[in-house]
Amino acid sequence: MARSQIIAIGASAGGVTALRAIVAALPGNFPAPILIVLHVGAYRSELPGLLNTAGSLPAKHAEDGEAVLPGHIYIAPPDRHMVVADGLLRLSRGPKENCARPAIDPLFRSVAEHYGPDAVGVILTGNLNDGALGLFAIKERGGVAIGQDPSDAAYPEMPRSAAEHVALDYCVALAELPERLTKLVDQIEERDGAMSEASPQREGQESKIGYVETFARPLTVTCPDCGGALKKFHVGSIVKFGCHIGHNYTAEAMATAQFQEMEKVMRAAVRFLNERAEFCLQMAEHGGSAENGASSEWHAASRQALDRAYKLRDLVQQDWLTPETTRRYAVDPDGRDQARFLG
Missing domain, CATH: 3.40.50.180 (Methylesterase CheB, C-terminal domain)
Structure with missing residues (x-):
């Protein structure tokens, strides 16, 4: 061995x-x-x-x-x-x-x-x-x-x-x-049982473990309305998505509703970060000159949360690629009902 x-x-x-x-x-x-x-x-x-x-x-x-x-x-x-x-x-x-x-x-x-x-x-x-x-x-x-x-x-x-x-x-x-x-x-010691011949990394095989984490493909796409798994259907030339609750979307309506829900979640994250910054600041002010450097740690946590809130806000406000809009497709104001073509 x-x-x-x-x-x-x-x-x-x-x-x-x-x-x-x-x-x-x-x-x-x-x-x-x-x-x-x-x-x-x-x-x-x-x-x-x-x-x-x-x-x-x-x-x-x-x-x-x-x-x-x-x-x-x-x-x-x-x-x-x-x-x-x-x-x-x-x-x-x-x-x-x-x-x-x-x-x-x-x-x-x-x-x-x-x-x-x-x-x-x-x-x-x-x-x-x-x-x-x-x-x-x-x-x-x-x-x-x-x-x-x-x-x-x-x-x-x-x-x-x-x-x-x-x-x-x-x-x-x-x-x-x-x-x-x-x-x-x-020691060099014989192992119990037959052991496979393996190398730390097989030739021609890329490492799967590293510092940069990658996302696996999701098993399914979920409904923007209820979070249920969506199934894709083809009706003639139309692509349709529906969940078991009964929410249905054409592909373009689905893309728009999904984007709106994504933006909503990201803006909620900005709000939570800003609230964390305020909470930590209040804790720092409450602690005053508390021992063990607790006040300075709360101040640091507040600055970190605020910095990340700004970064996330900037990310949300950047331009996003929206291929679904190139077909001049409109959705109802709530982004969830059936949509219609404008021309």
Whole structure:
């Protein structure tokens, strides 16, 4: 087996205790970087400090764009997905996965893609099944898949799901994990079972994980009136869209109604940002010279919200391409009823 170059660990409920136990038993000269996702949501996390006091390896919240160094522990900060690409850590407030941000699957997918057979994925205690898909990706690329023994986990659902859906290389009790990880990075060791021949990135295959996030094509277009899924029909040469509630649009009317709803939502976002700026300003004034620099933080948050409100307002007010208007098509004032051609 190839020498493992990175360890990715995912945990949820009960994870703090489990992670401290692992870190406490790892040697100070542990040669591989360790990347950790713990489901903390947007709440403040003290995990780096807790791990620093538990063991000898330096632990910190990851910073966007920093290099991944051997013998260091990097933790996904609150409300940020953490991925690795080309030896660098990337953070984002991308969409939640499995109702979580940070989530385990994005990290595991990126580790699988960029490290291939030199990756080790570990699923610890937790509820539901975040991490199972990511661990499958690591295994598929030839990496090592490890799950905590569900009977040993404080919350067994996550490791149990991993064991059900991934052909684990090791399913071990928490107390055995540090020694197992140390052996994987220190020794050339035969893996249990046949492993696929995989490279970190197949020739001619572009990376799917990176700093710039792209949108997948939506499964459907939704009704501007009620949000229901729209089905497309062809009536002669006319293209029509209708939802199961009964709202119907010709293509041109649909385009106009959709644009109006989009503009409405964006202007609502401008309003919310402006209101956040005002709220934060009021909190700053209320705090006065409060300790811990709370007043200055509220002022900074107010300025940030106002700056983004202006940027979004400018974006809304820019000219937009509206091909539907080139056919001189008109809609009723509310933009939702059937429309008619003007000529």
